[in-house]
Amino acid sequence: MKKAAIFLANGFEEMEAISPIDILRRAGIDVDIVSINSELKVVGAHGVKIEADINISDVNIDLYDAIICPGGMPGSTNLRDNDKVISIIKEANSKAKLIAAICAAPIVLDKAGVLDVNYTTYPTVEKGIKSGTYQSDKKVVVDKNIITSAGPSTAIDFAVEIVRYLLNDHSAKNIQDELLISKFS
Numbered sequence: 001m002k003k004a005a006i007f008l009a010n011g012f013e014e015m016e017a018i019s020p021i022d023i024l025r026r027a028g029i030d031v032d033i034v035s036i037n038s039e040l041k042v043v044g045a046h047g048v049k050i051e052a053d054i055n056i057s058d059v060n061i062d063l064y065d066a067i068i069c070p071g072g073m074p075g076s077t078n079l080r081d082n083d084k085v086i087s088i089i090k091e092a093n094s095k096a097k098l099i100a101a102i103c104a105a106p107i108v109l110d111k112a113g114v115l116d117v118n119y120t121t122y123p124t125v126e127k128g129i130k131s132g133t134y135q136s137d138k139k140v141v142v143d144k145n146i147i148t149s150a151g152p153s154t155a156i157d158f159a160v161e162i163v164r165y166l167l168n169d170h171s172a173k174n175i176q177d178e179l180l181i182s183k184f185s
Helices: 014-026 075-080 083-094 104-111 152-166 171-176
Strands: 002-009 030-035 041-043 049-051 067-068 098-102 142-145 146-149
Touching: 002 014, 014 030, 014 041, 014 098, 014 146, 014 152, 067 083, 067 152, 075 083, 075 104, 083 098, 083 104, 098 104, 098 152, 142 152, 146 152, 152 171
Parallel strands: 002 030, 002 067, 067 098, 098 146
Antiparallel strands: 041 049, 142 146
């Protein structure tokens, strides 16, 4: 079974965290919600409270196939400014694990030095990113082992691409059908 860790910091964008958690679990991917706080409770940008499964100090990258960073403010800057998050992302990249970031969270990948690919992000955030090539016209960009996405309205597409990457096209199509994406697109 594939396994992913989604890092949550206070101020995370709820749609960008909950959609991937739900969709990956529907696809049969084990997802650990990881708090970077000293406690397991994490509060989103709009007041939604999440109880994480584990603390970042308990993350062993060898147990995971993917690391996911939701955006939101100040959630993205809180992730970016956490040395343990940066260290884990660098190690995940050195082991060719999937690293996914949505909305403002590509700033985390930039600081970790792993965003030397084509990427997308929330418009204007790219101005603070020093590496990679910004793709302003894309909802989701997959390049090597990095998946990025533009923002809250693209969270479902982002999650489906993570399923496709970790599993296969068939699994992604099944999720799209289950969520009625295929029916209305």
